[in-house]
Amino acid sequence: MGAMKLLITGSNGLLGQKIVANCMAQAIDFLAISSGDNRNPTCPESNYTSIDITDFNAVEAFIQANPCTHIIHTAAMTNVDACELNPVECYKVNHLASQHLFEIAKEENIHFTLLSTDFIFDGQQGNYSEIDVPNPLSVYGKSKCLAEQELINSAYTNWAIARTIIVYGVGYHLNKSNIFSWLLKELSEGREVSLITDHFRAPTWAEDLASGCLAIIRHQQTGIFHLCGPETLSIFEIGLRVAKYLQASPSLIKPIDSNTLNQPAPRPPITGFDLSKARMQLGYQPHAIEETLGLLQNNQF
Numbered sequence: 001m002g003a004m005k006l007l008i009t010g011s012n013g014l015l016g017q018k019i020v021a022n023c024m025a026q027a028i029d030f031l032a033i034s035s036g037d038n039r040n041p042t043c044p045e046s047n048y049t050s051i052d053i054t055d056f057n058a059v060e061a062f063i064q065a066n067p068c069t070h071i072i073h074t075a076a077m078t079n080v081d082a083c084e085l086n087p088v089e090c091y092k093v094n095h096l097a098s099q100h101l102f103e104i105a106k107e108e109n110i111h112f113t114l115l116s117t118d119f120i121f122d123g124q125q126g127n128y129s130e131i132d133v134p135n136p137l138s139v140y141g142k143s144k145c146l147a148e149q150e151l152i153n154s155a156y157t158n159w160a161i162a163r164t165i166i167v168y169g170v171g172y173h174l175n176k177s178n179i180f181s182w183l184l185k186e187l188s189e190g191r192e193v194s195l196i197t198d199h200f201r202a203p204t205w206a207e208d209l210a211s212g213c214l215a216i217i218r219h220q221q222t223g224i225f226h227l228c229g230p231e232t233l234s235i236f237e238i239g240l241r242v243a244k245y246l247q248a249s250p251s252l253i254k255p256i257d258s259n260t261l262n263q264p265a266p267r268p269p270i271t272g273f274d275l276s277k278a279r280m281q282l283g284y285q286p287h288a289i290e291e292t293l294g295l296l297q298n299n300q301f
């Protein structure tokens with residue numbers, strides 16, 4: 001990859017950890033930042049700096065002192081309900097800080113990849129392609145959509161947007177669990193779970209997403225890419241798949257309706273992505289859910 005130097009934001013997060021691991025394995029020269037101390041043991045301290053991306057001066061000084069050729073921007077406020085309840089903070093992190101990073105990328109001619117989400121869509125259609133029109137329902141979705149617009153409406157074209165859906169995998173000291181790890185635990189211990197039947201998603205193995213993001217860079221790609229898992233299922237069906245894998249009774253999965261959850265943020269009912277572009281242009285080949293459950297259960301990285 002020549003004289004590539006990658007800056008990864010959000011290296012303490014699930015995706016950030018996987019990108020760091022790939023860089024270590026492939027000897028890609030990188031630096032990593034997150035807001036807190038380094039909680040990712042795969043990331044050497046010498047590659048890590050704690051920076052709040054909403055501190056524009058600190059970000060600018062850091063990039064001036066540490067020039068890079070590529071940025072993969074994964075850092076975000078990702079708790080959708082917290083975003084709905086704290087819109088000012090959400091827009092500051094997800095929109096304004098992303099806009100600021102992109103401004104620096106423009107000035108320094110850095111290739112900039114922004115992580116985004118299926119929540120920019122309203123979920124009436126499903127199987128979204130890169131050219132479908134966004135219509136976010138939640139503060140989180142709007143904040144990510146605004147960040148996207150900064151790139152899409154810019155005269156500077158050296159950028160990519162990687163949109164994804166429910167990311168799951170094994171990580172160190174994450175600040176949240178994921179649906180599969182939770183289901184594996186509950187069902188293997190024989191507990192009942194209530195899962196919604198009216199929301200459909202294509203869960204994404206974090207390793208696949210990290211490979212997709214690095215493929216964007218490797219292939220010098222620009223534009224929007226949809227990167228998710230190969231299958232769109234209801235959350236209820238996801239539960240049944242995990243039960244089947246564990247040979248647990250399907251009767252442990254209780255069907256419920258999303259409106260019984262009273263979640264602060266509205267969510268798109270049906271998402272899932274058309275992966276044709278990613279398969280063709282990036283060679284993206286996501287794993288089936290069943291291929292990942294064993295790794296997840298054994299806490300394999």
Ligand SMILES: NC(=O)c1ccc[n+]([C@@H]2O[C@H](COP(=O)([O-])OP(=O)(O)OC[C@H]3O[C@@H](n4cnc5c(N)ncnc54)[C@H](OP(=O)(O)O)[C@@H]3O)[C@@H](O)[C@H]2O)c1
Binds near residue numbers: 014
């Ligand atoms: N997870 C999903 O289901 C999902 C679905 C669709 C899209 N996405 C997008 O994919 C990306 C990665 O998601 P993820 O699940 O890996 O996220 P995550 O596990 O929640 O990690 C987020 C990371 O962002 C960092 N961060 C948050 N605020 C920051 C700030 N002000 N300054 C610097 N760093 C900050 C956090 O650092 P500290 O931990 O040190 O605070 C953490 O490392 C995000 O952009 C998200 O919007 C995720």
